[in-house]
Amino acid sequence: MAGFLDRAKEQAQQALNQGKQKVDEVQQQRAGNELLKKLGAAYYAERRGSGSEQATQSALNALEAHIATHGDSFLRGV
Numbered sequence: 001m002a003g004f005l006d007r008a009k010e011q012a013q014q015a016l017n018q019g020k021q022k023v024d025e026v027q028q029q030r031a032g033n034e035l036l037k038k039l040g041a042a043y044y045a046e047r048r049g050s051g052s053e054q055a056t057q058s059a060l061n062a063l064e065a066h067i068a069t070h071g072d073s074f075l076r077g078v
Contacts, residue, residue: 028066028070028074029073029074031066031070032063032066032067032070032072032074032075033074035059035062035063035066036063036074036075038059038062038063039056039059039060039062039063041059042055042056042058042059043056043059
């Protein structure tokens with residue numbers, strides 16, 4: 001009986017870990033999408049004359065830092 005409970009506990013822990021990993025991936029994807037959106041808005045504002053090159057560069061730097069840390073998988077859906 002203890003073996004069964006140990007296996008069940010192990011399977012539950014694996015499922016929990018997989019769930020946490022998926023949540024982390026979704027959060028990273030949302031953060032990347034938000035940074036990409038901010039870059040687009042900064043670039044648009046710059047092109048329209050109401051933004052600055054510095055704001056666009058700052059948004060680009062933030063996006064590149066996110067990609068360096070978490071990868072660019074969020075870009076595949078774009």
